[in-house]
């Protein structure tokens with residue numbers, strides 16, 4: 355099934371509990387904090403449904419049509435298709451939605467390639483994959499325990515309740531979960547939340563190992579939103595990104611939420627809770643989307659940097675061109691690594707299926723995490739003080755006298771005053787606004803702290819091959835005879 359944007363918006367009016375401070379939001383599709391973000395998500399569904407996008411964004415299987423990100427790739431062409439679907443979604447939203455509907459769905463699709471990893475819950479995973487694609491469900495995830503609660507011993511010693519989410523009871527119908535999990539990006543606009551553990555658990559944390567999915571309106575589930583950024587954005591002219599693309603982040607608080615057995619994927623197995631991401635193609639499928647999404651954002655940054663330099667005429671200065679050249683080189687580097695993920699696809703994890711090259715996915719993930727701040731900083735440098743040269747808002751244009759002055763003194767030979775204002779407002783939303791700050795934090799942490807991201811690369815590197823290169827050279831010469839003899843004696 356393919357949902358339309360309107361159908362998706364309707365599905366969000368489900369009585370979910372979402373708090374902004376002490377205010378309970380009754381309808382995210384109309385509330386000022388979320389309505390524009392909800393519209394942006396709806397526009398992704400409409401794009402998928404549009405007849406002209408049918409072949410590039412959806413596929414047919416056994417007579418039914420599904421969103422393209424549910425395709426289980428059997429060859430390189432399928433990976434190219436998946437890539438194109440992510441690309442279209444990321445381009446539409448300029449890379450601002452990290453957890454767009456194609457992220458967690460790609461995890462589940464990748465996992466469905468070898469469900470055997472899930473042991474006795476394999477059929478649950480497959481049934482969930484079917485449910486997702488049949489209902490065109492939008493899932494997000496909360497797969498990290500809250501900070502400071504990763505060592506329950508500290509709480510136990512002080513006789514305090516452990517805040518992290520865990521199973522508190524089980525019966526014939528399923529399990530009951532309570533506690534918190536961070537940080538469900540996109541939950542305000544999603545249908546379901548995947549609960550899990552992307553970072554390893556200790557062997558005695560079996561009750562925390564629960565991996566399951568819950569609907570966003572599950573009784574007992576509360577979403578505690580961080581400060582929404584769309585709420586303060588008055589128009590897309592003033593805050594072009596905050597206004598449309600605040601994807602929301604929420605703490606997940608479960609108070610005795612019932613999860614039926616068929617929605618449980620891991621239970622009482624701390625080791626497996628993490629292995630399902632490593633031993634299946636889930637994490638790789640999902641993070642190919644992350645890489646593609648970052649590239650769309652990077653292309654916006656580089657394009658804007660060029661326009662900013664043209665607006666002031668600085669594009670003619672050799673040193674400025676050099677900066678643009680560096681930005682363009684970074685953009686090309688990431689493009690190349692992403693295409694390499696398809697070019698060097700792996701026949702993995704099961705016969706008949708293929709996966710994006712894992713090393714290249716993790717290399718790009720690491721590269722993006724390490725370089726986002728530096729990239730944005732280049733744009734900030736190119737902006738200089740221009741962003742603060744602009745009047746507070748567009749209302750100056752309503753006053754004939756002020757408008758006259760503005761149009762006369764703020765124009766440059768290259769650009770009219772109001773066009774400059776428009777340009778710099780976008781640049782500030784990308785580099786310096788609260789929205790920009792949230793993105794900086796997102797790019798640093800969305801795939802885990804940097805040491806976690808580097809560990810993926812460490813895990814997937816063929817060290818034998820690399821050491822072999824060093825060995826080949828080492829073995830091509832020896833210790834000089836005179837010293838070798840000394841050693842031997």
Ligand SMILES: Cc1cc2nc3c(=O)[nH]c(=O)nc-3n(C[C@H](O)[C@H](O)[C@H](O)COP(=O)(O)OP(=O)(O)OC[C@H]3O[C@@H](n4cnc5c(N)ncnc54)[C@H](O)[C@@H]3O)c2cc1C
Pocket residue numbers: 453494495496497498500501536537538539540603792795796799800801802803804805
């Ligand atoms: C904007 C945003 C959106 C997010 N969206 C999601 C989401 O959709 N779903 C989800 O599940 N999670 C999400 N997260 C949470 C994210 O997964 C975590 O932030 C991430 O795993 C890091 O955990 P932490 O924030 O607790 O930081 P910590 O792990 O506490 O790290 C904080 C700092 O301490 C350092 N540090 C801590 N421990 C060590 C160590 N052992 N060795 C070396 N350095 C260490 C880290 O390098 C880092 O600099 C999001 C986070 C942000 C900021």
